[in-house]
Amino acid sequence: xxxxxxxxxxxxxxxxxxxxxxxxxxxxxxxxxxxxxxxxxxxxxxxxxxxxxxxxxxxxxxxxxxxxxxxxxxxxxxxxxxxxxxxxxxxxxxxxxxxxxxxxxxxxxxxxxxxxxxxxxxxxxxxxxxxxxxxxxxxxxxxxxxxxxxxxxxxxxxxxxxxxxxxxxxxxxxxxxxxxxxxxxxxxxxxxxxxxxxxxxxxxxxxxxxxxxxxxxxxxxxxxxxxxxxxxxxxxxxxxxxxxxxxxxxxxxxxxxxxxxxxxxxxxxxxxxxxxxxxxxxxxxxxxxxxxxxxxxxxxxxxxxxxxxxxxxxxxxxxxxxxxxxxxxxxxxxxxxxxxxxxxxxxxxxxxxxxxxxxxxxxxxxxxxxxxxxxxxxxxxxxxxxxxxxxxxxxxxxxxxxxxxxxxxxxxxxxxxxxxxxxxxxxxxxxxxxxxxxxxxxxxxxxxxxxxxxxxxxxxxxxxxxxxxxxxxxxxxxxxxxxxxxx
Amino acid sequence: xxxxxxxxxxxxxxxxxxxxxxxxxxxxxxxxxxxxxxxxxxxxxxxxxxxxxxxxxxxxxxxxxxxxxxxxxxxxxxxxxxxxxxxxxxxxxxxxxxxxxx
Amino acid sequence: xxxxxxxxxxxxxxxxxxxxxxxxxxxxxxxxxxxxxxxxxxxxxxxxxxxxxxxxxxxxxxxxxxxxxxxxxxxxxxxxxxxxxxxxxxxxxxxxxxxxxxxxxxxxxxxxxxxxxxxxxxxxxxxxxxxxxxxxxxxxxxxxxxxxxxxxxxxxxxxxxxxxxxxxxxxxxxxxxxxxxxxxxxxxxxxxxxxxxxxxxxxxxxxxxxxxxxxxxxxxxxxxxxxxxxxxxxxxxxxxxxxxxxxxxxxxxxxxxxxxxxxxxxxxxxxxxxxxxxxxxxxxxxxxxxxxxxxxxxxxxxxxxxxxxxxxxxxxxxxx
Numbered sequence: 001x002x003x004x005x006x007x008x009x010x011x012x013x014x015x016x017x018x019x020x021x022x023x024x025x026x027x028x029x030x031x032x033x034x035x036x037x038x039x040x041x042x043x044x045x046x047x048x049x050x051x052x053x054x055x056x057x058x059x060x061x062x063x064x065x066x067x068x069x070x071x072x073x074x075x076x077x078x079x080x081x082x083x084x085x086x087x088x089x090x091x092x093x094x095x096x097x098x099x100x101x102x103x104x105x106x107x108x109x110x111x112x113x114x115x116x117x118x119x120x121x122x123x124x125x126x127x128x129x130x131x132x133x134x135x136x137x138x139x140x141x142x143x144x145x146x147x148x149x150x151x152x153x154x155x156x157x158x159x160x161x162x163x164x165x166x167x168x169x170x171x172x173x174x175x176x177x178x179x180x181x182x183x184x185x186x187x188x189x190x191x192x193x194x195x196x197x198x199x200x201x202x203x204x205x206x207x208x209x210x211x212x213x214x215x216x217x218x219x220x221x222x223x224x225x226x227x228x229x230x231x232x233x234x235x236x237x238x239x240x241x242x243x244x245x246x247x248x249x250x251x252x253x254x255x256x257x258x259x260x261x262x263x264x265x266x267x268x269x270x271x272x273x274x275x276x277x278x279x280x281x282x283x284x285x286x287x288x289x290x291x292x293x294x295x296x297x298x299x300x301x302x303x304x305x306x307x308x309x310x311x312x313x314x315x316x317x318x319x320x321x322x323x324x325x326x327x328x329x330x331x332x333x334x335x336x337x338x339x340x341x342x343x344x345x346x347x348x349x350x351x352x353x354x355x356x357x358x359x360x361x362x363x364x365x366x367x368x369x370x371x372x373x374x375x376x377x378x379x380x381x382x383x384x385x386x387x388x389x390x391x392x393x394x395x396x397x398x399x400x401x402x403x404x405x406x407x408x409x410x411x412x413x414x415x416x417x418x419x420x421x422x423x424x425x426x427x428x429x430x431x432x433x434x435x436x437x438x439x440x441x442x443x444x445x446x447x448x449x450x451x452x453x454x455x456x457x458x459x460x461x462x463x464x465x466x467x468x469x470x471x472x473x474x475x476x477x478x479x480x481x482x483x484x485x486x487x
Numbered sequence: 488x489x490x491x492x493x494x495x496x497x498x499x500x501x502x503x504x505x506x507x508x509x510x511x512x513x514x515x516x517x518x519x520x521x522x523x524x525x526x527x528x529x530x531x532x533x534x535x536x537x538x539x540x541x542x543x544x545x546x547x548x549x550x551x552x553x554x555x556x557x558x559x560x561x562x563x564x565x566x567x568x569x570x571x572x573x574x575x576x577x578x579x580x581x582x583x584x585x586x587x588x589x
Numbered sequence: 590x591x592x593x594x595x596x597x598x599x600x601x602x603x604x605x606x607x608x609x610x611x612x613x614x615x616x617x618x619x620x621x622x623x624x625x626x627x628x629x630x631x632x633x634x635x636x637x638x639x640x641x642x643x644x645x646x647x648x649x650x651x652x653x654x655x656x657x658x659x660x661x662x663x664x665x666x667x668x669x670x671x672x673x674x675x676x677x678x679x680x681x682x683x684x685x686x687x688x689x690x691x692x693x694x695x696x697x698x699x700x701x702x703x704x705x706x707x708x709x710x711x712x713x714x715x716x717x718x719x720x721x722x723x724x725x726x727x728x729x730x731x732x733x734x735x736x737x738x739x740x741x742x743x744x745x746x747x748x749x750x751x752x753x754x755x756x757x758x759x760x761x762x763x764x765x766x767x768x769x770x771x772x773x774x775x776x777x778x779x780x781x782x783x784x785x786x787x788x789x790x791x792x793x794x795x796x797x798x799x800x801x802x803x804x805x806x807x808x809x810x811x812x813x814x815x816x817x818x819x820x821x822x823x824x825x826x827x828x829x830x831x832x833x834x835x836x837x838x839x840x841x842x843x844x845x846x847x848x849x850x851x852x853x854x855x856x857x858x859x860x861x862x863x864x865x866x867x868x869x870x871x872x873x874x875x876x877x878x879x880x881x882x883x884x885x886x887x888x889x890x891x892x893x894x895x896x897x898x899x900x901x902x903x904x905x906x907x908x909x
Contacts, residue, residue, distance in 0.1 A: 012857075012867045019756060019854050023847050026763065027840060064749045066869040071725045073749050075867075110767035117760055124753060132552055136753045139559050140760060143566055147764030150570060155577040162515065162570050163583055169522055169563055170509065176556065177502060177529045181711065183549065184536040187721050206711035490601050494642060495712045497605040501612050503705040508616035511697060516621055516667065520628055523659060524612045527635055531608075532712065534644050539719045545643050546721035547738035551747060554650045554739070554813055555754045558890075561654050561662070562761035565897040568666040569765045572900075581670055 009062055010050035011075050014085065014123040017042055022116030029109035033100050036112040040089075040096040043119065047082075047089040051473070054082055059477035061129070069130070069190035076129035076191075078477025080330060083470070084126045084253055087334045091245050091341050091456065092119055098345055098452035099238045102352075107151060107236075114151070118144035118242070125250050131179045132189040134254055135172060138218070142168035145247050149235040160230035167217055167227035171251070174214030178207040182262075195261040208263050212271065215258075218251035221275075221312055222282035225305045229289075232301040237348020240297065241341035244304040249333050252311055256329070259315075260479060269319065276316035280413040282309025287420030291427070296347045296357040299424060300340065303383060306417060307336045313410055314398060321401040323480040328397030330474055335390025335463050339382035342456035346376040349445045349453060359428055363436035371450040373432050378457035380425035382464075385418045390463025494535035501528030513582045515571040519564060526560045601641060608634050621670075625663045632656025645809035646739040649801070653817035658894050661824050665898060734875025735806040743811065744879045748868045752857065755850040755886060762846060762893050765900060780829075787829040794822035802887045806876065812849075812883035816890025823895025846896065849889030852882050 021039030025032040054060050060077040068074065077085070096115070103111050121141035128134050146168065150161035183189050185203040198204055220228040228248070232240045263271075286306025293299040311329050318325045349372040350365065351357050366373040382391035395414060402410040463470065505525030509518050530553040537549040575581040611634060615627035632655045639648035726738050726746070733741040743751050798819040805811030833842060856878055860869050870878045 009861060009867065012861060016854055016857055016861075019850070020858075023759070023851055023854070026759075027843050027847060062866060064867045064869075065745060066866050067729065067746050070722060071729060071746050073747055110763075113763055114760070114767065117756060117763070120756065121753075132747075133750055133753070136555065136559065136750050136757065139563065140753055140757050143563060143757060143760045143764060146566065146570070147760070147767055150573070150764075150768055153573075153768075155574075158570065158574045158577055159583055162567075162574050165563075165567055165570060166509075166518060169567070173522065173525050173529060177532070180529055180533045180536075180549075180552075183533075183552075184539075184715055184719065184721070187719065202711040202714045206708055209707075489598065490641070491717070492713060493601055493605050494638060496709050497608055497638075499705055499708045499712060500609050502708070503701045504609070504612050504616065506704075507697065507701050512616075514621075516663070516670065517616065517624065520624060520663070521616055523628065523655075524616065524631070527612075527631070527655070530647075531635075531638065534639060534642050534647060536712075536715065536719075537644075537721060538642050539715075539717060540721065540723050541718050543720075543723065543727075544738070546723040547726055547742050548722045548747070550644050550647050550739045551742035551750075553644070553647050554743060555750055557647075557650050557654050558754050558813060559757050561659055561894070561897075562758045564659055565662055566761045566764045568662055569768050569900060572666060572669045573768050575670055 008049070010046050010053055011060055011062055011077055011127050013046050014043060014050065015120060015127065017046065018116045018120035018123065022113045022120060025109075025116060026113040029112075032109050032112035036096055036116060037100065039116055040093050040119070043123070044089045044093050047085050050077065050085065051082060054078070054476055055473070070188035070193055073133050074129040074190060074192075075127045077127055078479045079472075079474045080253075080256075080477075080479040081126045082476065083330060083334060083474055084249070085123060087337045088119070088122050088126065088246055090459065091242070091337055094452050094456050095238045095241050095341060095345070098241075098348075098449050101446040101448045102236065102238055102348060111148070111151060111236075114144055114148050115242075118148065118247075122246055122250055126253065129191050130189050131182065131191060131194070131258075135176050135179055138172050138175065138251070138254070141247060141250060142172060142218075145239075145243060148239040149231050149243070151239065152234070152236045154234065156230065156234040160227075160232075160234040163227045164231035167224075171214040171218035174210045174217070178209075178211030178214065181207040181210070191257065191261050195265070198262055198266065200266050204263070204266065208268070208271070211258060212255070215251050215255040216278075219248055219255065219311075220305055220308055221278050222285055222305065222309065223278070225282065225286070225308075228305055229298055229301040232304060232344075233295065233297040237297075237344055237351065240301070240347075241344035244301070244344060245337035245341040248304065248308065249337060252308070252333070256326075260326075272315040272319060275312045276410065279309040279312030279315070280409060282306060282312065283413050283417040284309075284420075287417055287424065290424045291420060293424075294359055296350065296359050296362075296428065297344070299359065299428065300343050300347060303343075303421065303424065304336075304340055306421070307332070307340070307383065310395070310398065310414075310417065313413065317398070317401045317405060317407060317410065320405055323475070324397060325401050326480040327471055327474055328394050328401070331390060331397065331463070331467075331470065332394030334470075335382050335394055335460050338456050338460035338463065339379040339389075339391060342375050342379040342453050342460060343383070345449065345453035345456065346372045346379070349449050352445050352449070353442055354440055355443070359431050361436040361438065362428070362431040362434075363440060363442075364434070365432040368442055369445060369450065371454050372445065373429070375450070375453035375457040376432075377425075377429055378454075378461055380421075380429070382457075382460035384421045384425060388464035389461045390466075391460065392464055393467055491535050491538050495532050498528045498531030498533075498535060501525065501531065504528075515567075515574065515581045515583065519567050519571065522567070523560060523564060526556065530556055604634065604638055604641065608638065621667050622664075625660065625667060628663065629656050629660040632660065646737070646811065646814070649809060649814040650817065653814055653821065654894075657821055658817055658824070658898070661821075661898055665900065669900070732872050732875070734870060734872070734877075734879050737805060737807055737809065737811070739809075740805050740811045740879070743813075744882060745868075745870065745875065748853075748882075752850065752853040752868070755853060755889070758890065758893050759846065759850050762896055765897055783829050787825050787831075791822045791825055794818055794825070798822070798887060798891065802883055805883065806880065812886040813890060815883075816849075816887040817894060819887060819891025820894025820898075823891055824898045827895060827899050842892070842896075845892045846889055849882075849886035849893075852885035856882060 062075040125137040146165040186197040217224045290302035382389035385395035505521040508521035533549040537546040611631040618624040636652040798815040801810040802815035
């Protein structure tokens, strides 16, 4: 069994499976739900197999075509990519189960091929070790995400999708320009090789500026977050879940990788401080805006803007506390993925239930949809950062670093962010208990959809207990030691 | 190798021209044109600098990258145009509502 | 010889200036139709620039896809816009004019000029001789299965990128088809000149596509160039009013659209199953495998591009 495991290139399977699945769904729309579920389940199994492979054999590097970098493209999986792949597979599986009930024809047969190709793009992105390949995966991901956002077809969704498309294309183009400069500066697009060859010359600063700007736009860092709330709020609920949980993290992942392996070793304190500042602004601005919203999905979308800020706040802290801070960031990213997707699925249930998502008109939700309300509450626990939850662990690690470094601004913003999050979460929960001014006839929400939301929310809480497993996994291959990646 | 850097600088110029038009103009079709011109600029930089090989044929890897880029660009353009038509159908004009200059 | 180099330098200078000028005019023009035509001219000048930079493969792709198909898509979209009532001329925004007061108007332009200057400086700081990866490519060209280095990179060394790129093209079609049909009044008045031109050109285009596909192994050409010429033939047919018979618009059409990426994924799976690495072609069969992939890719690129031009899925067309 061990021999079989270690011979099979699980990473490659993770990419080919959803590609094949998506194409099959396109060819046979009638059985797309079944094909979709089978594919996503197979992906989950493959990620587990990859986990065992990486845990036993160390870092996974696959030279495509046998050529090897710099001529060919390499796939690379260390602890960080493994965790991102795992969260993608898990959230993907639960969201897929949710989608089988959420979409009716004709949307359903359009949804599955788009969704599976998006999964393929995500997996290919997390496994890639080549910056031009990352550009192609970014484009695939972006186009799929836009098409999925526009799926529900209303004016809001279409405008949101258009704005999203413009932002994502601009980000990709800036990124590609950076790739061009790095290639011509150092003769390779492989991340490991670039990491070794890069020096502090003008072409590198230009590339850093371009790629940084492009990725920051795609990751919706304040003040480039303008496209996120309309897109995430007007997309169909399962799509919003995936967008907030996974897609927006993918561009952050690339930013983190480039920082750790290529640009970080050059000593860019100014950029790190800038990220920290913008991250703090994002937390405050996003949370305040979330508090002001009257519609649930917009509230959740602004909450995403705020939570993304926490990820960027780690940069100035990392100068001294390196690996500990990055562990916090990854913990926050994966907990947020679980919690936010749970929230959006819960919002989808409420939309299905009442036909609207106005917060003030939430009509006795706790009594009539207890599972959904519970899911929202549990997810809220993680978003606020209360123990026990994954969000608590992430924030606690950040807080610890900030305290030891006496970075009081970050400490204040961390506490303020949690308080504001508590405010908007409790605001929603408060309305869930009360009767609305104009009660309406409830429509039944499929059991599957309610429990899918609850499952993800429980996952966010469970992550709070899984630190002994998650933290060592994260550090397989030492992704956080700057410049440790070897070709 | 004056020619190489001439074309590379033209590429930079095209990128910035396109970026300006993208940000300043509200009409969606114009934004899509701007994207294509920006893309053309990046491709010019890629291919021009590939010609810095001495005497032998230019470096083929950037050429392959640009062909990939051209196909990606036409895919994105097709989707953007269809989306623009749908937005225009819904809202009556080919500009995004509440357009904010970013 | 000296005059030749001077002449070349003047030509390059004029071409570069022409590119910038056309881009600027195209983006500044208020009449959308004129803007698109200028853009197509820009695309053709780009093709010339690629030739000057010794990139014939890119020139072919640019002329066919960048100027040709993109131009057709843009014009078709403009027609769609005017038929839904949106103006062909960009409306001058009163608020837009208000915003452009004094220094505030200058600020974006100044920032962009600064960016351009910084980027230009970075580019100029590069060494004037750098082989890039051309040596590695030349070394491994013999075992790649083809003798055109660009095709070798596209279909062998970096074939994985090409596989994903085919998925991107498929994704665009999926996206366009999933957005419900736009109400368009397509003029199906039979134009005799267009009809005759179509009858003459389409077989010729198909022939050219087949040639480009075959010759791509050892000379400039290949699947993308061939596929886009095929796509152009499809666009002509659509303009002339020809549509697929309805029994072919279901899964047969989808099968052809998928044939490129599916062939790639299938061969990828086979390379894994025979125990090698992803897309590691056995050297004796590399040339054949590449030809198979390219043929399927040409077909699917051509059909996909034509379908993108048509804009609505065949089922929607029938409902109209």
